[in-house]
Amino acid sequence: MRFSKAYIPTTKESPKDAQLPSHIYLSRAGFVTQVASGLYNFLPLGKRVLRKIETIINEEMERSGALEVDLSFVTPAELWQESGRIEKFGKELLRFRDRKDNLFVLGPTHEEMMVSIVRNRITSYKQLPLNVYQVKTKFRDEARPRFGLMRAREFVMKDGYSFHSTTEDLDREFDAMEAAYKRILERLGLTFRIVEADSGAIGGTGSKELMVLAQSGEDTLAVCDTCEYGANVEAARRAIRTAIPEAPQADFARFKTPNVKSIDDLSAFFHVDPYYTLKAVVMRAVYTEGSEPVCFFIRGCDELQEVKARNSVGAIDLVDISEAELRDIGLVPGFMGPLDQDKIRFVMDNDTKNATSMICGANEADYHFVGVDLSVMGDVAFADLSAVQAGDGCPHCAGKLLHTKGIEVGHIFKLGTVYSVPLKAEFLDENGRSQPFIMGTYGMGVSRLVAAVIEQHHDDKGCIWTHATAPYLVNVMVSNIKEEAHLAYAEKLYETLGNNGIEVILDDRKERFGFKMSDAELIGFPFTVIVGKELNNGQVQIMVRATSEMITVEADNVIAKLTELIG
RNA sequence: CGGGGCGUAGCUCAGUAUGGUUAGAGUACUUGGUUUGGGACCAAGGGGCCGGAGGUUCGAGUCCUCUCGCCCCGACCA
Structure with a gap:
């Protein structure tokens, strides 16, 4: 072309x-x-x-x-x-x-x-x-x-x-x-x-x-x-956690925690790693027919993964729920826990199964339970609910995610x-x-x-096509088409490359060098052969788009060099 | 579908708060000339329903109402 x-x-x-x-x-x-x-x-x-x-x-x-x-x-x-x-x-x-x-x-x-x-x-x-x-x-x-x-x-x-x-x-x-x-x-x-x-x-x-x-x-x-x-x-x-923070020492107790609502508050209040706190996230699960509020419990250091949560209850959607709605159901925002909780359906993260030394809401304003042994939960719904975080262990090897x-x-x-x-x-x-x-x-x-x-393949000048995706693999650019010898050489190179089955375009436009170079870079042809004043010394240059490399080669050796570069 | 923004020359945008010459710039395009290794320069041109409809006004790109389109954040995405 x-x-x-x-x-x-x-x-x-x-x-x-x-x-x-x-x-x-x-x-x-x-x-x-x-x-x-x-x-x-x-x-x-x-x-x-x-x-x-x-x-x-x-x-x-x-x-x-x-x-x-x-x-x-x-x-x-x-x-x-x-x-x-x-x-x-x-x-x-x-x-x-x-x-x-x-x-x-x-x-x-x-x-x-x-x-x-x-x-x-x-x-x-x-x-x-x-x-x-x-x-x-x-x-x-x-x-x-x-x-x-x-x-x-x-x-x-x-x-x-x-x-x-x-x-x-x-x-x-x-x-x-x-x-x-x-x-x-x-x-x-x-x-x-x-x-x-x-x-x-x-x-x-x-x-x-x-x-x-x-x-x-x-x-x-x-x-x-x-x-x-x-x-x-x-x-x-993720792999089961191995680096576990030191467990707080506490017997089971109901503890007054005035206005301590968030995981951060709780962690600071008890000087305990969030790992040992239980986070409650309530959302309205929407089914094909009807909906219901569901509470998801995960460790305080984890984040709820909504798609997993949705799958765990077979819902088609999960939507946010207001604090007012929670109160209407009889829940106490900021102090929700799984113990003695029969107001709504709840699901617990797999990682909380048999967890001990936990702190969780007491379902009563300004109170938390400490020293909770979640193995007493027994027969409740468990599922993988938490989002994998950077640094978590790979489930297949000793690597990190x-x-x-x-x-x-x-x-x-x-x-x-x-x-x-x-x-x-x-x-x-x-x-x-x-x-x-x-x-x-x-x-x-x-x-x-x-x-x-x-x-995946671009820079600040434009596209960088891979060899297999490039619209043309080689661009033969004539620096100045008024130079008849240059144009004649380029025409011949263009023809030969084409005959060798290489997809090639000949930039024979009546434009200046810089204009054509910028276009070559913007479009992103993998290789541009620059036919210009170097030809007077019997040489041309090949610009490799991906690396911006300029390779000077003998004019009668271009095809061999290109073949080598194309690989 | 919620929230926000933008529609003016082929393209990128000024101009709109406060209505008032013939609606502008850059770029692109056409013609002529000079230039020719990093998006050249000089000169002369062509190009607009100011998204659309209605209204206010002596007068609307500019104000009001409605509408259509496009973009961004979110929701959504077998």
Whole structure:
């Protein structure tokens, strides 16, 4: 491609709405333009990057035996009514009617459609397993699209679905998909972690997220500094604590603690480590039908992890509750404890099981119990409720957990029969009995990956594409096109590189050196060959974008050097 | 969906508190000339329903009401 013939509208100014590096640079360098909230146009460069990612995904899917399909973007609403998700998705589903007044939705994901193409066609265990996928535009009418391509309403996703007759076979495929996804991200040149994720309300038996590590990531991860363990904080576990503060000496007693309400107050009042205090957090748990207040007890040194708390009671949501409401129930804010407490449902953190020497509220204004032995609690609900903190021990090795930020670019999920049962998608097993398909689902955000590459690879000058994602690997830049010898050399180099299968662009624009250099850096081609005045000495320079290195090479040795650099 | 902010040239923004020449700058664009290794300079041009509707006024980019759009924080996000 010749730059002079290309359509690459670069700008000096960033769009005022852009915040993230990926959004700023992808706009400034002419990869995308915004159309409306959460809607983007891909210009020629952006489209090339998108296609490169898709190609790698397709190659790895082919390699792992998955079959590509392409399902209708517009899907009949009946399918969504059948699965019950039309209510669950709510306003995120963009609905509309056709001329015959039939209701349709734009597909936000394709579980229903995928099940529909398989059911009644795959009817025997002999036809299983099956793994089908597509790379397709999706639409979710997000309440708040943001961060450019990172959270758009219209986006490109690879979504795959596998169908199995046994959970063992699902496990095998799940592992195969994890390996395939890992290869895809490695080929793209990204630094990532595969982490354990919250399976959430959808149930299923396991899910993992693929997280591209970047400061701007929306998810917080707990990762081990020694082994491969990593988890979304929503699902992170930690080793049983070994460094335990010295226990306070106290017999069980009811102690007057006037106006001592917070953990800090309590800890200061008794000169005791917060580890030995019990924190009460009351929230209203909202269920599909109805709601109730629930009290979660954790150690004073811990923080409640809301997703874990929500899962522990099977709620779909937890909302804050006012002190006035607590009083109405008969609770005493600041002095709540689990002993002799029958006003509301409560759940205790696993780490409080059999805890001794504890201080907790006495459910009476200005009184706490000290020297509490929680093993007396016996048969109450325990669950993992607390948030993993930086420095906590890894559950798999002796390492420490650290917090880091990640961009969720993939999510693989063991669905089990969550969709096949309501959609009545069944096959006959070896014994001639009808069974629902056991399913897995494997998603990857293709357009989000475009942004993720830049979030992870940029500097203050612009994009730094990895070799596999670059719109063009080599930019041949003619410093001054009026120098006929320079232009002629560049033309020849451009042609030769192209003939050698290297994706190359020739910057033959009638612009000045600085202008073209800035564009090369903003766009982020991995290598720019500068053909300019050095050519008079028989030399050219290669700028390596990632390192800003300038390599001077003999003019007739450029291809060899580039080949070496590309590796 | 709650809270906050912003809509003026292709883009980035002044101008709006206190209504009053022909609505500005930078950049981008067109033409001519000079320049040519880090977003050049000179000159001459084109480009605006001041988001939209209604109102107040002799007069509205500016004041009032309504509306639409976009961004940020939060809630939400199989």
